[in-house]
Amino acid sequence: MLQADRRVVVSHVGSLVRPPAMIPYLEKIRDKEPYDEAAFENCLTDSVAEAVRLQAEAGIDVVSDGEYGKSVNWAFYVHRRLSGLTWRPYTAEEARDPTIAVIGGRDREAFPEFYGEYDARVLANARAAGRAIVTGAITYTGTAELQRDIANLKAGLAKVKGVTGFLPVVAPASALPNAKTSTTAMRRRFCSASPRRSGPSIAPSSMPASTCRWTTRSSRTSTKRWCHR
Numbered sequence: 489m490l491q492a493d494r495r496v497v498v499s500h501v502g503s504l505v506r507p508p509a510m511i512p513y514l515e516k517i518r519d520k521e522p523y524d525e526a527a528f529e530n531c532l533t534d535s536v537a538e539a540v541r542l543q544a545e546a547g548i549d550v551v552s553d554g555e556y557g558k559s560v561n562w563a564f565y566v567h568r569r570l571s572g573l574t575w576r577p578y579t580a581e582e583a584r585d586p587t588i589a590v591i592g593g594r595d596r597e598a599f600p601e602f603y604g605e606y607d608a609r610v611l612a613n614a615r616a617a618g619r620a621i622v623t624g625a626i627t628y629t630g631t632a633e634l635q636r637d638i639a640n641l642k643a644g645l646a647k648v649k650g651v652t653g654f655l656p657v658v659a660p661a662s663a664l665p666n667a668k669t670s671t672t673a674m675r676r677r678f679c680s681a682s683p684r685r686s687g688p689s690i691a692p693s694s695m696p697a698s699t700c701r702w703t704t705r706s707s708r709t710s711t712k713r714w715c716h717r
Contacts, residue, residue: 497549501656503562504554507535517559532556533640540644544651551653553644557637563662567620569630573664575618582619620664 506514509531516523539554558565567573596603637655645653 498547499550499654500548501552502555503558503656504539504552504556506554506556507538510535510556514559529636532636533643536640537644537647540641540651540653541648544648549651551645551648551651552656553637553641553653555656557633557640562656563658566630566658566663569628569633570626571629572622572624572626573620574623576621577618 510528513523513528513531517528536553536556539556540551543551555562560568641653641655645651
């Protein structure tokens with residue numbers, strides 16, 4: 489890790505906007521349509537390198553891969569990397585639960601224009617996935633994708649100087665917000681990204697975010713109860 493010498497070491501966490509070259513591939517992946525996998529992998533490698541370069545040029549000291557390897561979104565990508573899960577549509581009762589929407593509450597009240605667009609483009613896909621049902625042992629099956637993401641970030645880092653890197657990962661409560669089971673297989677994802685120049689970063693606990701984003705004027709007690717249900 490870089491050491492600050494009378495200045496603040498700058499980093500960030502978050503999914504960066506995908507470049508135009510990636511969009512056609514991501515749309516086909518989302519819609520489960522055939523696509524040129526080799527061409528996508530080359531595009532992904534080049535896109536990560538460009539993201540690393542742009543972050544370095546902007547003055548970021550600890551850069552990420554932009555989460556470009558997460559083909560669905562920053563949270564639900566891991567569904568494709570776990571075994572033991574199947575999906576069903578929400579029941580009428582579940583659909584009325586405001587937490588099913590994943591993001592709601594105070595952010596939604598404060599920024600209605602943004603959420604109008606977000607709901608149409610992103611949240612609809614998340615809700616369409618339905619509810620996760622555990623049908624077998626939950627194991628991590630995404631080792632190949634993980635190693636690819638590590639390799640792409642390291643390749644991007646090799647082309648710039650003066651920065652280090654990390655791979656953001658999703659917390660279990662965000663990846664499977666409605667599954668009533670432990671996702672200990674996620675620990676493998678948290679601990680695997682440990683090359684010399686890059687390392688894992690575990691997303692913060694969902695509890696503070698739940699207070700502001702997932703609930704509407706909720707108390708700390710009710711938020712804690714939701715997080716531990």
